[in-house]
Each structure stands twice: as C-alpha cells, then as structure tokens.
Amino acid sequence: MVAVFNKDVLSWYLITLKLKETVDANLNKSPSPSPHWQALPRSLLVANGTPGAAETLTRQDRDQQAAAPAQSSPAHSPKPQDPEWVVTIRGKLAQARAEEAACPWARLSVYRVPKSLREGDERAYMPQVVSIGPLHAGKRRLREMERHKWRALHHVLKRTGHDVTAYLDALRPMEERVRSCYDGRVAWMPANDFAQCLVLDGTFVLELFRGALDGAKGFVDDLGYSRHDPVFAMRGAMHAIRSDMILLENQIPLFVLDLLLGIQLGHPEQTGAVASLAVRFFDPLMPTDTPLHRKDRFKLESSVDADAAAAAAFDPLSNPMLHCLDVFRRSLLRAGMQPTPPPAARLWLKKWSGLRRVADKRRQQFVHCVSELREAGIRCRRRRNTDRFWDIRFDKGVLHIPRILIHDGSKALFLNLIAFEQCHMDIATPGGNNITSYAIFMDNLINSAEDVKYLHDRGIIEHWLGSDGEVAELFNRLCLEVVFDINDSYLSGLSDQVNRYYDHKWSTWVASLQHNYFTNPWAIVSVVAGVFLLLLTMMQTFYSAYSYYRPPA
Structure with a gap:
C-alpha cells in the first residue's frame, strides 16, 4: 500500500513538473513521447523504486550519447559566432546601407570642399570671422560673432513683435x-x-542683406541699430563678413532664408526676395571695375550685341537657386550668357568626353600663352561696353577680353566658385562650368609676370596685389587638380578659332616682321630707307643691263 501511494505521488509530481516546464518554455507543440520521469534525476528515481528505472536510465544515457553528434549538426545548433574583424566589416556594411537609404544625394547643395582641391589653400575655404550654417558652427575662433547674431535676432523679434517659437516651429517640419x-x-x-x-x-x-541696401543709413534708420554699432554700421568688419558669407561650406539653403524673411514680412509663402537682396549685397565682390547698379545693368542688357538676342532664353537667374554662393555665381552668368556652339567635328567628342570626367591636363589647354600668341600675330585688346568679365571674343587676329579686377579676395572667391562647379554635378548644363572655363583660359594665357604686364598695359587686368608675378601665380594655381574637359566649355569654339589662326604660317611671318622691324619709329625709318636704297639699286642694275643689250644709237 505504501509503495502504491508513493508511486501515485511520484506520477502526479512528474506530471506537475512537466507542465511547469512547458509553460515556462512557451512550447507550441506537445512534449516528446518519452516518459515524464526521464526528466528527473537518477537518484530520485532509484530512491522511489520506480520499476525499470536502472534499465531506462541506462538506455537514456546511451540515446543521449548517440544523439549528441546529431544535436551539434548545423541544422540544429546555432551558427558559430563570426570573428571580431568580420563583425566589424558587417557593422560598416550596415552603416553604409543605412546611409545609402537615408541620404538623398540629389538634394546636396552645401558641400565640403574635397581634399584634393583644399590642399595648399586651406584658408581660402575656411571662414575667418563668422560661421553661417552648421558645418563650422561652434568653432572657437568664430565665437566672437555669436553675440552679434543674438543681437540681430533680438532686433528682429522686437521690430516684428513675434516670438522666437514662430520661427523655430516653422523650421521643425x-x-x-x-x-x-x-x-x-x-x-x-x-x-x-x-x-x-x-x-x-x-x-x-x-539683417545684413536688408540693412546693406542703403549702407549705414539702412541699418540705423530702417532696422534700428546704433550708428556706432561695431558690425551693423558698415564698419571695416563688413568686408570680412561678406567674404566669409560667399564660401561654399558657409551656406544656408535659400528656401530657409525665404521662409524666415516671409515670416518677418507676414508672407511665409513668398520666394525670390532673398535672391534679389543677395545680388545687391554681394555686388562689391564682383570682379569688375565698379559696382554694378540696377540702372547700369539695364543699360548693359539693352546694348548687348545682336547675337545675344538669340541666347536670351538662357537666363541663369530664372531657375530655383540653392544658396548665396549659387546666387552670386548665377548673377555673374546672368541673361545673355550662352556657350559658343562647338564645331560639328566636336559634337561626338563632347558626347564621348562627357562619359569620362577625369583630370587630364592634356585636355585643359585652350590657347597658347600671351608671349607665344604675340609671336604668331595675335594681339589682345580690352573689350569695352560690357561688365561681363568672361565674355571673350576673337576677331581677325585680335582677342577682345573684358576688364577684370584682381584684389586680395579674388583668389578665395574664384576657388569657391570652382569648387562648387566641381561638386554640384547637376549644373553640368549650359553655364555649368563657365567660371572654371574662364579660369583655365586665363591660366593658359598667363605663364609669367611679362604676360600679366602685357595684359595690364592693354587695360585687361587691373590688380591691387604686390606685383605682376603674384597675379600670374594666382591664375596658375586656381585650377590645380580640377576635373575639366575643353570640349564641354563655352570657350571651345573660340579656342578653335585662335588655334587655327595661330597655326597659319603667313600670320607668323607678318608678326615676326612687325616684332623685329616695326617696334619703334627709328626702326621704321631704317626699314623704309633700306627699302628705298634697295629699289634704287635694282633700278640702277636694270638700266645698266638694258644699256648693255640695247646701246643708244
């Protein structure tokens, strides 16, 4: 009776234990058909006198030993853990997948200047006074201007009566x-x-855009700043601030500025006003003789040559713009700028070259330098009645080049414009690389200080640098490591015209005669006297021979 009681108790205990294990493990299928008591320790089974316990345990041990290799097979065992270096590779691949999925490359507009372009001219791409946007925010040398930014925000809120949350909430979406x-x-x-x-x-x-319209008066009378303000009263710092605001890495998208200005004016949906303000604000940076005002610009537009009428459809300012640097660049290439159509022989070259945008220095030579062109009879003259420094023409052996002004900020200006054209491939359309084309063309023309002096004497280059050699070095270093092909340039047609004239032998002979015998008045007199004596000698020889064969009667 006791044995039976113990047996019943043991059976209930086994059933209860197995049910508990099943619930804990969240099993979705019934337990294995093996007896419940097989899960108990051997000592417990033997102590309770379970029938066949010893034989069952022995058979169970043998089955477990036989099943051990099967359980370690790949179908049932977990995958062996990868080595640490493989785990690192998998992590980097996962990060690359996430970046590829989350980054819409077509939206990029504010780029970090590539290292290949940055080397040797780091300062030209770095803000020196003020940071605009997040790429250089928080840098120690630029913190001095932060308090002036907060003062500007305070003036805006005070003038409009808005709360700062109106601007923050508008930008969050x-x-x-x-x-x-x-x-x-x-x-x-x-x-x-x-x-x-x-x-x-x-x-x-x-605030800078709006106040600078009327000079210091605009900041003081219109925006409410003190006439002694160290920044907003058009002090000397304004030139450095303006130069920093044109850098490629120091930009804010234009649609953000349009939204902020719209909230200030009570029209959040407006667009285009900021671009007009930016053109006027950056006008002092234009590489021309004098600032271009609206009236002068209208006169120049109305006096464009007849061939520009056909190109009027190309207006760089008509399309949506990205940021202030893009606005400035397009204002340089405003309406009337149309690349010269390349000859038919170049059409297939252009298509082929577009497939291989690689840095090939052999394909960056537009023309020969000034000294070599002069030996071939090609002269340079200043092209007047235009402020478009890039609008170069060639006619009857004369290169007509507009005047350009070079100052201490010209290098950074051109470097950032070129870097933008190199990074933003969407502008590889008419006008897409025109600043780069012009810079390379001038680099071809200028090889030495003598070339700069010649262009300076002709009124083509006006510079405020220390010497002509510095100007030559500036142009020679602008386009190092630049990806460019002359077949994809608005100057490709002009280059063909110049090179055909250069290769003509007659022009070279005439140029050599002018260079050697017509350089000054005394040389001209000596040449004329020599020719006169030569004619007299020939006449004397003729009459001597004539009198010999036909003596007088």
Whole structure:
C-alpha cells in the first residue's frame, strides 16, 4: 500500500513538473513521447523504486550519447559566432546601407570642399570671422560673432513683435529636408541645436542683406541699430563678413532664408526676395571695375550685341537657386550668357568626353600663352561696353577680353566658385562650368609676370596685389587638380578659332616682321630707307643691263 501511494505521488509530481516546464518554455507543440520521469534525476528515481528505472536510465544515457553528434549538426545548433574583424566589416556594411537609404544625394547643395582641391589653400575655404550654417558652427575662433547674431535676432523679434517659437516651429517640419542639403547630413547636431543654428544664422544673414541696401543709413534708420554699432554700421568688419558669407561650406539653403524673411514680412509663402537682396549685397565682390547698379545693368542688357538676342532664353537667374554662393555665381552668368556652339567635328567628342570626367591636363589647354600668341600675330585688346568679365571674343587676329579686377579676395572667391562647379554635378548644363572655363583660359594665357604686364598695359587686368608675378601665380594655381574637359566649355569654339589662326604660317611671318622691324619709329625709318636704297639699286642694275643689250644709237 505504501509503495502504491508513493508511486501515485511520484506520477502526479512528474506530471506537475512537466507542465511547469512547458509553460515556462512557451512550447507550441506537445512534449516528446518519452516518459515524464526521464526528466528527473537518477537518484530520485532509484530512491522511489520506480520499476525499470536502472534499465531506462541506462538506455537514456546511451540515446543521449548517440544523439549528441546529431544535436551539434548545423541544422540544429546555432551558427558559430563570426570573428571580431568580420563583425566589424558587417557593422560598416550596415552603416553604409543605412546611409545609402537615408541620404538623398540629389538634394546636396552645401558641400565640403574635397581634399584634393583644399590642399595648399586651406584658408581660402575656411571662414575667418563668422560661421553661417552648421558645418563650422561652434568653432572657437568664430565665437566672437555669436553675440552679434543674438543681437540681430533680438532686433528682429522686437521690430516684428513675434516670438522666437514662430520661427523655430516653422523650421521643425523641414528639418530632414534641410539636413539632406549638407554634405555629411550633419547628423551629429541635435534637432534643437540645429533649429537654433538655422534661425540664428539665417536671421543674421537677412539683417545684413536688408540693412546693406542703403549702407549705414539702412541699418540705423530702417532696422534700428546704433550708428556706432561695431558690425551693423558698415564698419571695416563688413568686408570680412561678406567674404566669409560667399564660401561654399558657409551656406544656408535659400528656401530657409525665404521662409524666415516671409515670416518677418507676414508672407511665409513668398520666394525670390532673398535672391534679389543677395545680388545687391554681394555686388562689391564682383570682379569688375565698379559696382554694378540696377540702372547700369539695364543699360548693359539693352546694348548687348545682336547675337545675344538669340541666347536670351538662357537666363541663369530664372531657375530655383540653392544658396548665396549659387546666387552670386548665377548673377555673374546672368541673361545673355550662352556657350559658343562647338564645331560639328566636336559634337561626338563632347558626347564621348562627357562619359569620362577625369583630370587630364592634356585636355585643359585652350590657347597658347600671351608671349607665344604675340609671336604668331595675335594681339589682345580690352573689350569695352560690357561688365561681363568672361565674355571673350576673337576677331581677325585680335582677342577682345573684358576688364577684370584682381584684389586680395579674388583668389578665395574664384576657388569657391570652382569648387562648387566641381561638386554640384547637376549644373553640368549650359553655364555649368563657365567660371572654371574662364579660369583655365586665363591660366593658359598667363605663364609669367611679362604676360600679366602685357595684359595690364592693354587695360585687361587691373590688380591691387604686390606685383605682376603674384597675379600670374594666382591664375596658375586656381585650377590645380580640377576635373575639366575643353570640349564641354563655352570657350571651345573660340579656342578653335585662335588655334587655327595661330597655326597659319603667313600670320607668323607678318608678326615676326612687325616684332623685329616695326617696334619703334627709328626702326621704321631704317626699314623704309633700306627699302628705298634697295629699289634704287635694282633700278640702277636694270638700266645698266638694258644699256648693255640695247646701246643708244
């Protein structure tokens, strides 16, 4: 009776234990058909006198030993863990997949200058006074200007009666769109700091744009700043600020500035006003003799040559613009700029060269230098009645080149324009690489200080640098490591005309005669006297021979 009681108790215990294990493991299928008591320790089974316990346990041990290799097979065992270096590779691949899926490359507009272009001219791409946008935000040497940004925001809020949350809330929905405009997506900056940076820097930029329309008077009378303000009273710092605001890495997308200005004016949907303000603000940086005012610009547009009428459809300012540097670049290439159609022989070359945009120095030679062109009879003259420094013409052995002004900020200006054209491939259309084309053309013309002196004497180059040699070095270093092909340039047709004239032997002989015998008045007199004596000698020889064969009667 006792044995039976113990047996019943043991059976209930086994059933209860197995049910508990099943619930804990969340099994979806019934347990294995093996007896429940097989899960108990051997000592417990033997102590309770379970029938056949010893034989069953022995058979179970043998089955477990036989099943051990099968359980370690790949179908049942977990996958062996990868080595640490393989795990690192898998992590980097996962990061690349996430970046590829999250980064819309077509939206990029504010780029980090490639290292190949940056080497040797780091300072030309780095802001020295003020940071605009997130790429250089928080740098120690630029913190001095932060308090002036906060003062500008304070003036805006005081003048409009708005609360700062009106600007922050308007920018939050487009945060992802703005981040996608920056190279590297500035993912390191938290959302709140990013919104603050856009509002603070954007307001500062707009205050400068609006106040500079009327000089110091605009800041004092219209915007309410003190006439002794160290920044907004058009002090000496304004030139350095303007130069920093044109750098490629120091930009805010134009649609952000349009939104901030629209909120200030009560029309958040407006667009285009900021571009007009930016053109006027950056006008002092134009590489021309004098600032171009609206009246003068209208006169120049109305006096364009007849061939420009056919190109009027190409207006760089008509399309949506990206940021202030893009606005400035397009203002340089405003209406009337149309690349010269290449000859028919170049059409297939252009298509082929477009497939291989590689840096090939053999395909960056437009023309020979000034000294060599002069030996071939090609002269350079200043082209008047235009302020378009890139509008070069060639006619009857004369290169007509507009005047260009070179100052201490010209190098950084051209380097950032070229870097933008190199990075933003969407502008590989008519006008897509025109600044680069012009820079390379001038680099071809100028090889030495003598070349600069010749162009300076002809009124083509006006510079405020220390010497002609510095100007030559500036142009020679602008396009190092630049990806460019002359077949994809608005100067390709002009290059063909110049080179055909250069290869003509007659022009070379005439140029040599002029260079050797007509350089000064005394040389001209000696040449004329020599020719006169030569004619007299020939006449004397003729009459002597004539009198010999036909003596007088």
